[in-house]
């Protein structure tokens with residue numbers, strides 16, 4: 001997407017042909033910083049410390065992380081160590097495993113001397129595929145926004161609530177939950193986005209809001225706890241969120257707080273859509289609440305806040321009493337029964353085994 005008129009992706013190969021450029025998302029919204037990954041360790045750190053985040057971007061970064069690793073050590077042992085190092089960075093987004101397995105399958109059969117080039121090539125294919133997939137999600141999702149606009153009548157904006165950041169910053173380009181917003185906005189459909197701040201890391205307030213400001217999309221940042229109230233008062237026409245792992249039965253794992261929004265949407269008859277690229281589907285599991293590993297992150301993400309001071313400095317403060325224990329589960333699971341539909345690159349389907357297999361029949365052949 002464009003940042004001040006310049007087209008960016010979130011990850012790309014440097015001009016040197018081997019190091020990898022990323023947007024350091026821990027610096028947004030106040031600083032736009034592009035940094036360079038030159039090793040497996042730096043790629044792993046970028047994922048773990050959330051310089052890059054979002055399931056599809058995690059997968060693409062892992063793919064490039066393997067390429068960087070194989071450039072240094074293309075042996076079987078080197079490959080396995082690199083895969084294990086990257087797998088250990090974050091447990092929830094299935095795209096991490098998917099990206100690693102995708103590159104490993106490509107390079108494993110090759111002679112060590114051929115592996116790095118093949119890994120870079122596969123990482124580039126993954127990145128290009130993700131951008132195309134997300135654009136397609138945008139087209140399919142924009143049709144839902146258009147239908148809501150037609151129901152509301154001319155001039156009335158469609159009010160869309162989203163949680164966390166599932167925009168182009170969470171992918172290689174376009175985004176998942178925000179892709180329909182960008183496409184509908186470009187089609188001239190009147191819309192407005194309620195942006196959940198998304199405690200504790202505030203991906204909504206710091207990343208989604210930044211994306212929408214840069215793209216000129218009308219939006220309002222709200223406290224996470226305001227969403228149910230807005231739905232009760234008819235001020236939300238539909239919700240669109242992303243996901244880090246969706247099961248073969250349509251259960252959706254996403255940023256903490258998503259489940260609560262889905263409950264409020266269900267109680268108020270507000271359509272609750274989940275946008276996802278097919279690499280985010282974990283066909284191996286069915287019961288999301290019981291089978292999806294939920295990342296527990298550092299409690300300081302809850303007990304501390306980082307922001308811009310009045311004189312332009314970035315400072316961190318503590319908001320809890322010294323000595324208060326803190327828990328910080330980073331994701332939750334929304335059962336399929338609370339999901340109106342899934343928006344994929346192949347179209348919109350029910351959050352159910354039948355709905356998913358109708359769009360991905362090849363999965364039936366392999367027993368999902």
Ligand SMILES: CSC[C@H]1O[C@H](OP(=O)(O)O)[C@H](O)[C@@H]1O
Pocket residue numbers: 053054055056163164165166167170171175176177203241242243244254255256330
């Ligand atoms: C398109 S994936 C977006 C997804 O990833 C975010 O998690 P995190 O920022 O911790 O990587 C969040 O769950 C988003 O919905």
